[in-house]
Amino acid sequence: MKVLVTGGAGFIGSHIVDELVCKGYEAVIVDNLSTGKKENINPKAKFYEQNIVDSSLIRVFTKEKPDYVIHQAAQVDVQASIKDPIFDAKVNILGFLNVLECCVKSNVKKIVCASSAAVYGKPKYLPIDENHPLNPESGYGLTKSVMSRYLGIYHQLYGLNYTVLRYSNVYGPRQDAGGEGGVVAIFINKLLSNKDLFIFGNGEQTRDFIFVKDAAHANIMALEKGDNAVLNISSKTQISIQGLFERIKYLTKKEKEPIYTESRKGDILHSCLDNTNAKKILHWEPVWSLDDGLRDTINYYINIYGGK
Numbered sequence: 001m002k003v004l005v006t007g008g009a010g011f012i013g014s015h016i017v018d019e020l021v022c023k024g025y026e027a028v029i030v031d032n033l034s035t036g037k038k039e040n041i042n043p044k045a046k047f048y049e050q051n052i053v054d055s056s057l058i059r060v061f062t063k064e065k066p067d068y069v070i071h072q073a074a075q076v077d078v079q080a081s082i083k084d085p086i087f088d089a090k091v092n093i094l095g096f097l098n099v100l101e102c103c104v105k106s107n108v109k110k111i112v113c114a115s116s117a118a119v120y121g122k123p124k125y126l127p128i129d130e131n132h133p134l135n136p137e138s139g140y141g142l143t144k145s146v147m148s149r150y151l152g153i154y155h156q157l158y159g160l161n162y163t164v165l166r167y168s169n170v171y172g173p174r175q176d177a178g179g180e181g182g183v184v185a186i187f188i189n190k191l192l193s194n195k196d197l198f199i200f201g202n203g204e205q206t207r208d209f210i211f212v213k214d215a216a217h218a219n220i221m222a223l224e225k226g227d228n229a230v231l232n233i234s235s236k237t238q239i240s241i242q243g244l245f246e247r248i249k250y251l252t253k254k255e256k257e258p259i260y261t262e263s264r265k266g267d268i269l270h271s272c273l274d275n276t277n278a279k280k281i282l283h284w285e286p287v288w289s290l291d292d293g294l295r296d297t298i299n300y301y302i303n304i305y306g307g308k
């Protein structure tokens with residue numbers, strides 16, 4: 001079985017490729033390396049440096065004839081989607097549509113797509129299940145919510161099967177510590193390098209973190225299960241940002257106190273996704289505890305930065 005992974009040089013995509021290779025699938029990566037890295041690329045996978053927006057994408061599909069597609073490539077920065085919604089829509093809507101068209105033209109059996117908790121906006125109740133209203137508050141959340149509507153239409157028109165996975169906060173090795181997103185990566189790197197570390201507000205805001213290898217595994221399970229379903233992928237466990245800081249401080253054995261700054265405008269106070277449906281439908285469940293996942297991530301950063 002051949003699986004084409006868009007964004008396979010990125011944080012989550014590269015872990016998906018690793019598991020595919022490990023399980024004996026043939027893996028093909030399409031990535032333009034805009035945020036992905038060559039060093040993330042599994043040497044057993046075939047790599048195409050290719051923008052998903054370009055019409056030349058069909059050549060990769062025609063040549064490789066993948067059985068399945070796992071779509072991770074995206075403009076992933078929420079703030080960037082507010083500053084430049086046109087670029088966000090180009091990648092996350094037009095690029096995605098280009099991938100869909102290629103799937104139909106080359107008879108792909110199924111596409112598994114990465115979505116986000118950002119589609120829900122401010123929670124009306126917790127934990128958020130898949131029936132929660134969609135009230136995205138950024139271009140990013142909106143473009144992610146549009147994906148499932150297109151998938152429904154492509155399924156009706158062309159019989160293309162799909163699963164949409166709405167991830168909560170994914171963390172783990174290879175996450176970019178420089179960007180806006182990965183609070184885990186940022187905390188670990190600040191602690192290891194003994195740099196000032198900031199917490200927005202009082203740190204009592206809570207999030208639901210899922211380890212990247214658990215998120216990757218959900219994608220592999222979705223190749224065979226969960227046809228035409230939209231599923232939350234999360235740990236369904238809330239931890240405060242202060243609590244997260246304390247765990248990382250304990251595990252890195254570093255003595256440092258955070259600096260508390262003003263809350264960010266629009267930041268959601270509490271967020272937690274219900275993963276009941278994914279467990280039932282995909283026969284998947286998170287197996288990494290937060291401490292084990294944090295240890296694995298800390299070891300990764302110690303190895304690449306020598307703990308500096």
Ligand SMILES: NC(=O)c1ccc[n+]([C@@H]2O[C@H](COP(=O)([O-])OP(=O)(O)OC[C@H]3O[C@@H](n4cnc5c(N)ncnc54)[C@H](O)[C@@H]3O)[C@@H](O)[C@H]2O)c1
Pocket residue numbers: 006007008009010011012013030031032033034035036037050051052053071072073074075076091095114115116117166167168169170171181
């Ligand atoms: N990290 C999270 O917590 C999180 C949460 C919810 C959803 N997601 C979604 O998961 C997916 C993977 O995100 P990630 O965290 O691994 O980010 P990432 O930036 O590490 O991965 C995205 C990959 O897509 C590639 N890419 C971007 N634009 C492209 C284009 N036009 N053509 C080809 N390749 C392109 C990048 O080079 C990168 O390798 C994304 O769809 C993201 O929206 C991530």
